[in-house]
Structures are given as structure tokens and as C-alpha cells.
Amino acid sequence: MNETxxxxxxxxxxxxxxxxxxxxxxxxEIHVLGGLDLDxxxxxxxxxxxxxxxxxxxxxxxxxxxxxxxxxxxEVADERIxxxxxRKLAAWRARHIGLVFQFYNLMPVxxxxxxxxxxxxxxxLSRSERRKRAEIALDIVGLxxxxxxxxxxxxxxxxxxxxxxxxxxxxxTLLLCDEPTGDLDRTSSGEILDLLQALNRExxxxxxxxxHDMHAAERASxxxxxxxxxxxxxxxx
Amino acid sequence: MAGPFNWLAQILSIAVFNLxxxxxxxxxxxxxxxxxxxxxxxxxxxxxxxxGIMRTMERSASPENVVVLRSGANSxxxxxxxxxxxxxxxxxxxxxxxxxxxxxxxxxxxxxxxxKKGSGTDANVPLRGITPPxxxxxxxxxxxxxxxxxxxxxxxxxxVGARGEFEGLEVGDVIEVARENWxxxxxxxxxxxxxEAEIWVDAAVLQPAYQRGNSFQxxxxxxxxxxxxxxxKDALTSDPRLNVKAMREADYYAEQSGTLYTLITTLxxxxxxxxxxxxxxxxxxTMYTAVASRAREIAxxxxxxxxxxxxxxxxxLESVLLALLGGVIGAxxxxxxxxxxxxxTLNWSSFSQxxxxxxxxxxxxxxxxxxxxxxxxxxxxxxxxxxxxxxxxNALREQ
Ligand SMILES: Nc1ncnc2c1ncn2[C@@H]1O[C@H](COP(=O)(O)OP(=O)(O)OP(=O)(O)O)[C@@H](O)[C@H]1O
Ligand SMILES: [Mg+2]
Numbered sequence: 001m002n003e004t005x006x007x008x009x010x011x012x013x014x015x016x017x018x019x020x021x022x023x024x025x026x027x028x029e030i031h032v033l034g035g036l037d038l039d040x041x042x043x044x045x046x047x048x049x050x051x052x053x054x055x056x057x058x059x060x061x062x063x064x065x066x067x068x069x070x071x072x073x074x075e076v077a078d079e080r081i082x083x084x085x086x087r088k089l090a091a092w093r094a095r096h097i098g099l100v101f102q103f104y105n106l107m108p109v110x111x112x113x114x115x116x117x118x119x120x121x122x123x124x125l126s127r128s129e130r131r132k133r134a135e136i137a138l139d140i141v142g143l144x145x146x147x148x149x150x151x152x153x154x155x156x157x158x159x160x161x162x163x164x165x166x167x168x169x170x171x172x173t174l175l176l177c178d179e180p181t182g183d184l185d186r187t188s189s190g191e192i193l194d195l196l197q198a199l200n201r202e203x204x205x206x207x208x209x210x211x212h213d214m215h216a217a218e219r220a221s222x223x224x225x226x227x228x229x230x231x232x233x234x235x236x237x
Numbered sequence: 238m239a240g241p242f243n244w245l246a247q248i249l250s251i252a253v254f255n256l257x258x259x260x261x262x263x264x265x266x267x268x269x270x271x272x273x274x275x276x277x278x279x280x281x282x283x284x285x286x287x288x289g290i291m292r293t294m295e296r297s298a299s300p301e302n303v304v305v306l307r308s309g310a311n312s313x314x315x316x317x318x319x320x321x322x323x324x325x326x327x328x329x330x331x332x333x334x335x336x337x338x339x340x341x342x343x344x345x346x347x348x349x350x351x352x353k354k355g356s357g358t359d360a361n362v363p364l365r366g367i368t369p370p371x372x373x374x375x376x377x378x379x380x381x382x383x384x385x386x387x388x389x390x391x392x393x394x395x396x397v398g399a400r401g402e403f404e405g406l407e408v409g410d411v412i413e414v415a416r417e418n419w420x421x422x423x424x425x426x427x428x429x430x431x432x433e434a435e436i437w438v439d440a441a442v443l444q445p446a447y448q449r450g451n452s453f454q455x456x457x458x459x460x461x462x463x464x465x466x467x468x469x470k471d472a473l474t475s476d477p478r479l480n481v482k483a484m485r486e487a488d489y490y491a492e493q494s495g496t497l498y499t500l501i502t503t504l505x506x507x508x509x510x511x512x513x514x515x516x517x518x519x520x521x522x523t524m525y526t527a528v529a530s531r532a533r534e535i536a537x538x539x540x541x542x543x544x545x546x547x548x549x550x551x552x553x554l555e556s557v558l559l560a561l562l563g564g565v566i567g568a569x570x571x572x573x574x575x576x577x578x579x580x581x582t583l584n585w586s587s588f589s590q591x592x593x594x595x596x597x598x599x600x601x602x603x604x605x606x607x608x609x610x611x612x613x614x615x616x617x618x619x620x621x622x623x624x625x626x627x628x629x630x631n632a633l634r635e636q
Contacts, residue, residue, distance in 0.1 A: 057634070066540055067630045087544060094542025101633070105537040109257035119541050121246050166541075 012039035013174065013206050014063055019072035021058055032058050034229035036072070045200040045207045047220035049235065054226045056210040057178055063208065064097045064176045065089045077173050094122040098167030100177035104159040106151040106166075112138060113147045116165045123170070137165040141195060157188030164195060168205070175199065177209040181216055193219045247547035251538065252554045258531065259555075265523045269556075270563040272519040273612055276512040277567025277605040281597060282575045283505030284604070287498050289596035294490035297430035300463040301333070302374060302486040305456040305473065310482075312493065313346040313455045318481065320451040325479050329472045331465030332458050335373060340459035342371035345440050347447055349414060351403040362399055364414065365432075366440030366453075374459045377430055383408035383423030391442045394423040398433035406436070414438075415446040431490065457486070513612055516563075520616025524556045528624040535624050536632030545625035552621035553614065560613020564606040571605065572597045 016038040023030040032055040040046055048056050061067040062074055065081045074082045076096060084092060106115045116134040125133070138144055141161040151159055160180060167175055177196065181189035197219050199205040209220060217223045225235045259266060305326050310316035318326075326332075327339035334340065345366030350359045369388065372378060386392035393412065400406040411418045419438070427433050444450065460469055463485075470483040484492075528535070535548055576597035 058630075061630045064540075066633070067628070090539065090542050090544050092542075093540065097542075099540055101537075105533060105633070107254055107534055107537075109254045118250070118538075121250050122542050 013042040013044075013077060014038065014040035014208075015073075015075040016059075016063065017073045017075075019062065019069040019074065021055065021062065021067075022070045032229060033062075033069075036229065036231060038224075038231060040206065040208065042206055043200070043204050045197070045219070045221045046209070047217035047223040048208065048210045048226060049212070049214075049217055049223060050226035052212075055229065056226050059226065060176050060178055060208060060210055063174070064099060065093050091122075094119060094170070096173040098170065098172035098175045100160070100163050100167045100175065100180045102179040102182040104151070104156075104163045104183075106159055106162055108151050111148045111150055112143060112154065112162045112165075115151070115162055116169050119166060119170045133169055134165075137169040138162070140168065140199075141165045155188070156184050157191055160184060160188070160192050161195065164192070164199075168199065173206070175205050175207045177207065179210055179212065181211065181213060189213070189216065244544070244547060247543055248550045248554070251543065251547055251551035255527075255531070255551050255555050256558075258527075262523075262527055262530065265526050266559055269516075269520045269523040269559050269616070270566065272516045273560050273563030273609050274567035274570060276509060276516045276612070277564050277609050278570040278574070279512060280505060280509035280608060281568055281571035281601050281605040282595070283508060284502065284601055285571065285575050285595040285597040287501040287505060288598055288601060290494050290501070291498055292596045293429060293431055294494040295487070296377075296428050297432065297490050298485070298487035299376065299459070300485075300487065301460045301465075303458050303460060303466060303469065303483050304486055304489045305458065305481050305483050306454070308480050308482050313344075314348075316454045318343065318453045318456060320453075322479060322481060323453055323456055325476060326456045326458065326473065326481065329469055329476075331460045331469035331472075333461045338370065340370055340373050342368055342374045342457045343440065343453040344368070344371065344455050344457060345443050345447070345449060345452075346454045347443065349412070349436075351399075351406070351412070354402060354404055360403070362403060363435040364393075364443065365435050365437050366443030367437055368440050371437075371457070374457045375427065375432065376459075377426075377428035378432065379426055381424045381426050383421075386422055386437075386439060388439050389441060390439070391417060391419045391446075392422045393419050393436050393438045394425050395421055396433035396435050396437075397424055397426045399436055400424055402434070412436070414443075417446065431493075509608065513608065516612045517616045520556055520560065520612055521619060523559070524552060524617050524620035525623070527555065528552060528620045532624075532627060532632045536627065536629050539629050540633060549621040549625045552624055553617040556617025556620070557610055557613040560609045560616070561606070563613075564609025567609065568602040568605045572602060 016036060019033055019036045020031070021033040023032060036059070048059065050056050058067070062069055063076065065084070069082050072082070073080060079092070081089065081092060107118070110118070113131070113134050116137050117130050120130040120133060135144070135147065138147055141164050143158060143161050143165065146154060146158060151162070154162065164180075180196070181192050184192065193216055196207055196209065200207050200221070209216070211217055224231045224233065227236045305318070306313065306316035307318060323341070323343040327341040332339045332341055347364050347366075348361045349364050351362045352358070353360045380394065381397060383394070386394055391414075395406045405412065406421055408421055408424060410421045412421060413419075425433075425437070440453065444452075460466060466485060473479055473481055473483050539545060539548065575595040
């Protein structure tokens with residue numbers, strides 16, 4: 001948008017350039033994103049807002065390598081990801097991306113610790129090392145005492161904290177959260193936002209968070225509004 | 238980057254929690270398991286019939302025994318040998334001798350009607366007229382009950398198979414042959430061979446009853462050794478006085494049962510394939526349901542960076558595991574229900590009854606289980622591919 005940094009220490013961690021996203025539904029074409037540019041510097045906590053259906057999740061998926069743009073390029077940490085093969089993209093996600101979902105998406109048959117350990121199965125860490133890291137991640141989100149609980153025995157807020165622990169256990173380059181508080185009450189939301197803010201401030205995590213909640217967006221260091229396929233600094237009325 | 242160990246770990250971990258979700262899908266999984274079990278049981282059952290018939294035929298044959306029929310005759314029914322023919326055959330080189338007598342048994346073969354047990358319908362039973370050397374040639378012949386018939390008297394002995402299949406063939410019963418009443422005086426067995434389905438009588442009694450004069454239909458002979466066969470056969474075919482053909486007993490029986498064996502095997506395979514298709518659809522349905530119910534979980538895993546390969550393999554693994562379970566259950570069921578179960582069928586060469594035991598062999602069980610695994614693989618493949626190809630973003634949107 002505004003800053004087009006060429007190079008240097010403050011170079012963007014994420015660079016989205018001229019991205020179009022068109023979905024085909026039968027013969028109908030849905031143009032969701034059109035010529036979108038976005039730079040996210042390292043260490044930023046960015047909030048994405050916008051009306052329902054404006055393409056916030058779509059944009060997040062593109063940055064996270066879960067989908068590919070119809071047009072344009074996406075670079076994360078100086079690596080083009082829009083033209084990687086599926087196999088390479090999967091490996092890339094495992095290495096660079098931590099995902100937090102609105103409905104947590106935990107595996108119901110696995111304990112909290114096992115859920116958090118899951119992404120570590122994609123690394124070459126030993127069993128005991130995996131276990132140790134999962135425990136540390138659960139400690140960071142304040143759930144050490146719920147380690148062996150199964151998702152259905154945890155509250156929504158607790159499940160989301162397990163979700164965040166799973167997202168940070170691999171120490172990803174980028175933490176992407178799609179409405180992480182969308183399914184939670186005020187108190188739990190506050191706790192989750194505190195946690196994300198702490199991760200950003202104390203550990204320097206770069207975070208992109210999609211939200212509908214103005215209060216949530218206030219915790220971020222910057223808020224952008226998505227509407228009609230474009231980003232702006234102000235909500236459209 | 239990701240080595241084979243890593244892949245294995247991925248497959249294992251996905252498979253493990255796939256399996257942990259099995260209890261939520263008991264219904265559809267059981268349907269698939271028992272569908273496959275049914276297919277395997279039927280397939281093994283039917284093929285064990287063919288196997289059983291084959292074994293009966295094999296057991297009937299001795300390696301050093303030969304059968305001589307008229308040239309052009311495919312079975313004893315269609316053959317005729319005159320008294321002179323019989324004499325020339327007995328004198329042929331290679332025929333074993335005992336106390337100067339050739340071990341060659343000229344035999345008559347006629348068909349009589351008896352009432353089948355159970356169904357109450359009439360069916361054909363072979364009635365074989367034998368001569369004294371028969372007891373040396375058919376060395377498996379053994380009286381089980383009662384006694385041997387007296388030579389020259391119109392008494393009969395009945396094979397155990399025939400007795401089991403037909404009414405009124407117990408020792409003490411009387412059968413009507415050519416409007417005469419002939420008493421049953423004994424029951425014999427023959428090591429499970431085809432003779433057990435027959436009734437035996439003195440050929441000298443049977444000839445006048447059927448106005449056969451001094452003719453026979455076959456000569457069964459014992460050779461000095463199995464190696465003597467070629468010389469024996471050559472001597473017969475080159476003898477200008479004779480118009481006969483010689484076969485090893487094993488070849489003769491194999492030829493006799495060949496049609497039936499092929500028919501049953503083909504039919505059994507056909508039935509198995511048709512039922513197998515049904516089971517494939519059952520398995521497909523089960524696995525599609527399984528994949529659909531876990532679409533979000535699978536998408537989440539892939540979003541986290543799991544490859545689609547391990548997802549495919551783990552879905553396949555589950556389907557193959559269900560199929561294996563079904564296959565083993567079906568095979569055990571078939572083995573328990575059919576092995577050794579005795580039955581009778583039509584001998585397509587003589588149109589008489591052939592008694593045999595279902596033979597559920599180990600190889601057949603293995604075949605059944607392999608078939609089940611194929612069903613599982615095919616039934617799991619398409620759902621697995623669907624799971625792997627589902628766009629991640631779409632699957633995550635569905636709630
Ligand atoms: N796979 C897809 N196929 C077809 N259309 C899609 C697909 N994914 C998204 N869309 C459409 O693209 C548009 C943007 O969807 P998206 O989920 O990104 O919106 P959003 O801003 O996240 O909305 P919400 O706030 O409701 O989550 C919608 O109109 C949606 O229907
Ligand atoms: Mg959304």
C-alpha cells in the first residue's frame with residue numbers, strides 16, 4: 001500500500017503484490033481480491049477487518065500457503081510461495097506458519113499435549129524432545145495443568161489456548177489467526193488477546209489476525225480494512 | 238528434507254487416530270466387515286466344492302493303475318469291450334501278475350435309480366459289476382460293515398457315500414435290479430475315492446440281468462510299476478486285434494471331473510466377483526463416510542503441513558484393516574461351516590451322483606483373505622484420493 005520498501009533491516013516479512021483471487025462456482029466467477037498489495041514488517045501485530053464475505057479468510061489462506069492466488073505474487077521471508085508445488089508448500093507451511101482457527105480444530109481423540117505435539121511430527125525431533133517442547137508451549141499458554149485432558153473436557157477458551165500452543169510449538173515465522181476469539185465470551189476473548197499480545201511483544205512474533213471485533217483489533221499494532229477486494233486504512237461506511 | 242522415517246511417523250500417527258475414531262463409526266464399519274466376510278465365506282465355500290471333487294478324484298487314483306476303454310469312448314458309460322478284448326488286455330506287457338493271474342479287472346457299469354435322502358427325488362447311482370481281480374486292483378476297497386457279497390450270488394455291497402445319499406441302502410435292505418430283489422450285505426469305503434458313491438456286485442450276476450452276454454465296459458489293471466505304462470499303452474494301440482485306449486487312472490479321473498471342476502470354479506469365481514463388487518461398494522461407502530466425517534480433521538492436518546501421501550495411506554490402511562478383519566472372519570466361517578462337509582453332486586460324465594467332501598484348504602483360505610484385501614484396497618482408494626485432493630481451504634470452511 002503505502003510503504004514499498006526496497007531492501008534493508010525493516011524489509012517486509014510478507015510482501016503481497018498485485019494479487020487477484022477469483023473463485024469459480026459453476027459458470028459464475030467470484031472476484032474476491034483484485035490487485036491487492038500488502039506488506040507486513042517483521043514483528044508486527046496486524047488486524048484485518050471487513051464485512052463478512054469480503055475475503056479476509058481468503059487473504060489469510062493465501063499468505064499461509066493454504067491456497068494460491070489467481071494472479072500476482074506472494075513472498076514470505078524472501079521466498080516466493082505462490083508457485084511452489086503442493087508438496088513443497090506443505091513442507092513450507094510446517095516450517096513457517098502457525099495457524100489458529102476460529103473453531104480450534106483440535107483432534108478430539110488426542111490429549112492436549114498430543115495435539116500440541118502434532119506439528120512436531122513433521123520435524124526430526126526425538127520423541128522426548130517433542131514432548132518437552134509441547135509441554136513448554138502449553139506452559140506459555142498457561143495450560144500445564146490440563147496437559148492430559150481431551151478437547152471435549154476443556155472450555156472454549158482453554159481449547160483455543162491449546163490451539164495457540166499448537167501454532168507456536170514449531171516457532172513459526174508467522175502466526176495467522178482467523179477470528180481466534182470469534183467463538184468465545186468476553187473474558188476468554190480477553191485472555192486469548194492478552195496471550196497473542198504477549199507473544200507479539202515479548203517474543204517478537206509476527207501475527208496477522210482476522211477479526212470482527214473492534215476491541216480485539218485495538219490490541220493490534222495496525223488495523224487494515226478489506227472491502228471490495230482492496231485494503232484501506234479506514235473502514236468504508 | 239522429510240525422510241522415510243518422517244513419512245512413517247506421519248502415516249502412523251494419522252492412522253492411529255483414524256482408528257481411534259472407529260468407535261464413532263462402528264455401524265458402517267461393521268457393515269463393511271461383515272459384507273466382506275460374507276463374500277469370502279461364499280467364495281471359499283464354493284471353491285472348496287471344486288477342490289473337494291478334485292481331491293475325491295485324486296484319491297480314487299493309484300499311480301500304477303490304468304483304465305482301458307474302447308477307442309472313442311470318453312467314459313465307461315459309452316464304452317464296450319468284448320470277452321476277447323479283455324483277454325488281450327490282460328495279456329499285455331507290464332500288467333502285474335499274482336500267482337500267474339493278471340491283475341486286470343474287467344468291469345460292467347450300469348446306472349440304476351434310487352430315491353435321494355432329503356429331497357425324495359430319484360437320482361442315478363452307478364452299479365458296478367466286478368470280477369475277483371478287482372479286489373487286488375482297487376486296493377483301497379475295504380468292507381466297513383456287514384460282509385463282502387458271495388461270488389455268483391445276486392448280493393450287493395454299497396459304498397459309504399452312496400449309503401449316505403440314498404434311501405434304502407443299509408445292510409439288510411433289498412434293492413430292485415432288473416425286476417429282481419438283490420439284498421445289500423455290506424458297506425465299503427475306498428479311501429474317500431469315487432467308488433464310495435457306487436454299488437458293487439458280481440459282474441457274472443449283472444451280465445445276464447442286463448443281457449450283456451460276455452461283454453464288459455472297462456478293464457482296470459494294475460501295472461508292475463507306473464513306468465510300465467508307456468510300453469503297455471503302445472502294445473495295446475499297436476495290436477491290430479484291439480480297438481481300445483489306455484489311460485492312467487489319474488488322467489482318467491481328472492478328465493472325468495475336469496468339466497465339473499471348471500464349471501464350479503468358474504461359477505464360484507463369478508459369484509465371488511459379483512458379490513465382491515457389492516462389497517467394494519460397501520467398503521467405498523464406509524470409507525467415504527469415514528473421510529467425510531473427518532474432512533475437517535484431515536484438512537487441519539494438511540494445513541499444519543502433513544503431506545497428502547500419508548493421508549491417503551492412512552485411509553487405505555484403515556480400509557484394508559477392516560477388510561482383513563472381514564476376510565479372516567469369512568475364511569474362518571467357511572472353514573468351520575464347510576470343511577469336511579459331505580455332499581453329492583452330479584458326475585457330468587456318467588450323470589450319476591458323485592459324493593465328495595468340501596475341501597477348505599489352507600491355500601483357499603489364503604486366496605479368500607487376499608480377495609478381501611483387494612476389496613479393501615479398491616474400496617479405500619477412491620475415498621483416500623478424495624481426502625487427499627480436497628482443497629484445504631474449502632474443507633476448513635465447512636463447519
Ligand atoms: N473455495 C471457494 N469457492 C467458492 N467461493 C469461495 C471459496 N472460498 C471463498 N469463497 C467466496 O469468497 C468470498 C470471500 O470469502 P471469505 O471466506 O474469504 O470471506 P471472509 O471475509 O472471511 O468472511 P467471514 O467474515 O464471513 O469469515 C465469499 O463470497 C465466499 O463465498
Ligand atoms: Mg472468514
